[in-house]
Amino acid sequence: MRYIPSPIPLRYEFVYSATANKSGRMQYHKIKPGFSKLRISRTEFIRAYNSAQIVAMKPVQVHGNETDFQIELYV
Numbered sequence: 001m002r003y004i005p006s007p008i009p010l011r012y013e014f015v016y017s018a019t020a021n022k023s024g025r026m027q028y029h030k031i032k033p034g035f036s037k038l039r040i041s042r043t044e045f046i047r048a049y050n051s052a053q054i055v056a057m058k059p060v061q062v063h064g065n066e067t068d069f070q071i072e073l074y075v
Contacts (some may be wrong), residue, residue: 010056012074016040016048019060019070049073 015031028045031037052075060070 010074012055014075016045016073016075017060017071018045020062048075
């Protein structure tokens with residue numbers, strides 16, 4: 001999957017991430033850049049995805065694995 005970064009710096013407060021661990025189980029985090037990384041529930045991630053004002057989305061791909069889809073949301 002190709003990703004083209006924005007040439008304009010983004011202003012965001014939080015990053016929500018959905019990543020797979022080594023066993024393939026999804027883990028969800030709410031990150032305040034430079035301060036904290038908090039593990040959250042799938043429900044909270046879905047709520048942020050559906051209702052937060054998302055300014056950018058970044059697909060995250062594990063090197064050598066083209067089938068797993070992981071994502072970061074910038075709000």
